Amino acid sequence: MFFGKQKWDPRGKHCYVTGGSAGLGLSLAVLLAKRGAHVSIVARDEERLNKALAQIEAARQSPDQVFRAYSFSLASATEAEKALDAVAAGHGGRCPDALFSCAGKSRPGFWLEQTEAQLRLCMDETYWVQAWPALAMSKRMVAEGVKGKIVFTSSVLGYFSIVGYSPYSPGKFAIRGLAEALQSEFLLYGIDVHISFPLTIFSPGLIEEDKVKPKVTLKIEESDEGLHPDQVAVHVFKGVERGDFHIAYSLIGNVFKASTRGSSPGNTSLMSQVYSFIGMIGLPLWRRDVDKQVLNHKKEHYEYLSSKGLVSS
Ligand SMILES: NC(=O)C1=CN([C@@H]2O[C@H](COP(=O)(O)OP(=O)(O)OC[C@H]3O[C@@H](n4cnc5c(N)ncnc54)[C@H](OP(=O)(O)O)[C@@H]3O)[C@@H](O)[C@H]2O)C=CC1
Numbered sequence: 001m002f003f004g005k006q007k008w009d010p011r012g013k014h015c016y017v018t019g020g021s022a023g024l025g026l027s028l029a030v031l032l033a034k035r036g037a038h039v040s041i042v043a044r045d046e047e048r049l050n051k052a053l054a055q056i057e058a059a060r061q062s063p064d065q066v067f068r069a070y071s072f073s074l075a076s077a078t079e080a081e082k083a084l085d086a087v088a089a090g091h092g093g094r095c096p097d098a099l100f101s102c103a104g105k106s107r108p109g110f111w112l113e114q115t116e117a118q119l120r121l122c123m124d125e126t127y128w129v130q131a132w133p134a135l136a137m138s139k140r141m142v143a144e145g146v147k148g149k150i151v152f153t154s155s156v157l158g159y160f161s162i163v164g165y166s167p168y169s170p171g172k173f174a175i176r177g178l179a180e181a182l183q184s185e186f187l188l189y190g191i192d193v194h195i196s197f198p199l200t201i202f203s204p205g206l207i208e209e210d211k212v213k214p215k216v217t218l219k220i221e222e223s224d225e226g227l228h229p230d231q232v233a234v235h236v237f238k239g240v241e242r243g244d245f246h247i248a249y250s251l252i253g254n255v256f257k258a259s260t261r262g263s264s265p266g267n268t269s270l271m272s273q274v275y276s277f278i279g280m281i282g283l284p285l286w287r288r289d290v291d292k293q294v295l296n297h298k299k300e301h302y303e304y305l306s307s308k309g310l311v312s313s
């Protein structure tokens with residue numbers, strides 16, 4: 001572009017994708033490979049990692065590209081450090097240029113059914129699984145003088161929430177809080193921070209979460225059509241390429257973004273004002289409808305609570 005900012009080009013760069021064995025992470029890994037990047041993926045299940053690696057291999061553009069897969073759990077600081085050590089070792093010990101932090105899991109359910117162990121697990125699977133790799137990565141980037149990128153994955157449920165997502169939304173809001181702090185702090189190091197807010201992604205993870213998702217939640221979500229992980233990966237990649245801090249897509253995603261993100265950088269474009277206006281009119285109407293759907297579920301819900309012994313019938 002002539003007067004515009006130069007777009008980020010992953011060609012020849014080493015991109016570390018967490019959760020790269022399935023869903024959004026795998027689609028991003030393949031896309032980055034197609035764009036000429038070296039790609040390392042980390043997740044736990046080795047069989048899925050190997051299958052994913054074969055898919056990434058099929059997207060190879062040049063014989064010089066290095067593709068690797070490593071099995072680690074990222075929900076602890078030590079494991080996240082070990083994972084990054086392995087990923088860097090594949091490149092002579094040098095830190096990757098970009099971290100695409102996609103790992104995560106959703107276990108929807110009603111708040112009254114949660115336990116301490118369950119809620120701590122959910123925080124591990126939403127927040128810590130992205131915070132620990134970011135901590136390891138940024139320490140190393142600064143020590144080695146690597147001026148790269150850290151891309152977090154939140155959800156539109158990091159902007160708002162609805163019934164059934166109490167185990168999930170807090171972690172996705174927390175990632176947003178972390179990204180806001182780091183975007184500011186990392187100006188000191190020339191590290192760009194991005195965070196994406198996807199809507200429904202038709203991933204293997206979604207199939208699992210829908211098995212335990214309350215009916216009322218599924219019903220409210222019907223107004224979101226959902227996208228294939230490959231389509232979401234393109235949106236996320238384009239946002240990173242453009243240099244967006246908050247990355248959103250689709251009318252709905254952009255409306256939630258413009259209506260929620262306050263003083264976050266990059267909220268001043270004309271389109272952002274248009275989306276914000278649509279939100280001003282549309283969101284209260286939508287929310288009224290959501291509340292109605294929740295209340296319509298009240299009788300069935302009490303019967304459910306009673307069947308679980310959570311209220312006396
Ligand atoms: N699906 C959706 O509708 C939406 C998803 N998101 C978010 O997007 C991201 C990707 O979701 P989706 O495409 O559904 O992903 P999937 O659930 O299909 O895949 C998740 C990936 O993360 C890995 N992973 C999960 N937990 C860990 C862990 N503790 N350590 C290491 N790797 C882990 C999984 O591999 P393994 O289990 O083998 O470790 C897998 O590679 C998540 O952060 C999710 O919260 C946001 C909005 C909507």
Ligand SMILES: CCCCCCCCCCCCCCCC(=O)[C@@H](N)CO
Binds near residue numbers: 105155
């Ligand atoms: C003008 C305004 C109109 C608004 C319509 C809004 C419809 C949004 C419904 C909720 C979508 C929830 C997506 C959840 C994604 C996710 O993170 C989970 N699948 C967990 O993985």
